[in-house]
Amino acid sequence: MAPFAESEDGSLEDRLTPEQAAIVDALTSNPRIIAASLLQGINPNAAHALVPDDEADGFMRSMMVAQVSAVTCDGTVPASIHDNRPGFYVNQLTSDDAEAAPDPRLELRTVEASALIMRGSCDFLAPAIADDYRQTLPNATFVAIEGAGHDLPRDQPALYKATLLAFLRDEALPAGDGLEALAHT
Numbered sequence: 136m137a138p139f140a141e142s143e144d145g146s147l148e149d150r151l152t153p154e155q156a157a158i159v160d161a162l163t164s165n166p167r168i169i170a171a172s173l174l175q176g177i178n179p180n181a182a183h184a185l186v187p188d189d190e191a192d193g194f195m196r197s198m199m200v201a202q203v204s205a206v207t208c209d210g211t212v213p214a215s216i217h218d219n220r221p222g223f224y225v226n227q228l229t230s231d232d233a234e235a236a237p238d239p240r241l242e243l244r245t246v247e248a249s250a251l252i253m254r255g256s257c258d259f260l261a262p263a264i265a266d267d268y269r270q271t272l273p274n275a276t277f278v279a280i281e282g283a284g285h286d287l288p289r290d291q292p293a294l295y296k297a298t299l300l301a302f303l304r305d306e307a308l309p310a311g312d313g314l315e316a317l318a319h320t
Contacts (some may be wrong), residue, residue, distance in 0.1 A: 142256035145261040158201040170196050182224070191223035207284040208257035240271045245263050250275040251302040255283030255290060278308065 151159060162168070167186050174182035186194075199221060203213045250272040254265040256279055269277040278298055283290035297309045 139192055145259045145264075146184060147202055147205050150259050151202065152204075153171050155201050155205065159198065162197055162201065165194070172227060176231065177274055179224070188220075188224065191216060192220045195221040195223040195226065206286055208255075208282055211257075211282070211284070211290065213289075240267075242274060243271045244273060246272055247274060249302075249305075251299070252277045253287055253295070253298065255280055255285060255287050256281045257284040276302070276308070 148159070152196065154155060159232055170192070171182045171186035172192060174185060198215065199216050207213045250268075252265055252268045252272070254260075254262065254277070257267075265277060269275045280287055280291050280294055280298070282296070287295045294309065300306075301308050
């Protein structure tokens, strides 16, 4: 998808408390992490030699912990961070690839398969992004889940699972509190 203007796409940083922002600033100004990020695009082996996976993943985990409450609805106690290694280098490569890839929307408009697009009502990403997917995929169903942020499976696990399973089984989506479904129009 084409990037949205900074003011339109929603920013995780906009939702951080001053204390969280200070932690993120301190983490992201670490000269070793900056150097590893720059080296990754030039010489991945040098980046790994400077900042090995365990250290880079520790940095990424610290970033996740500092920002966890910003991805949920205000006043919601965020779920605990999983114990999986977050993969600093994998995330960086994925982001780099996404920026270099051509806009897929032309081809996605020809997809005939059904698609489910779920968005939490408190997601930090702007609703226009989910709507762009809904408008692009001809057989898409958009579902808004109340009380969920960016991490739907953690914020509303039962509703997320029920919605996903119903969609995959080609059954009626759950209805009622916390769920708004909209088929492609």
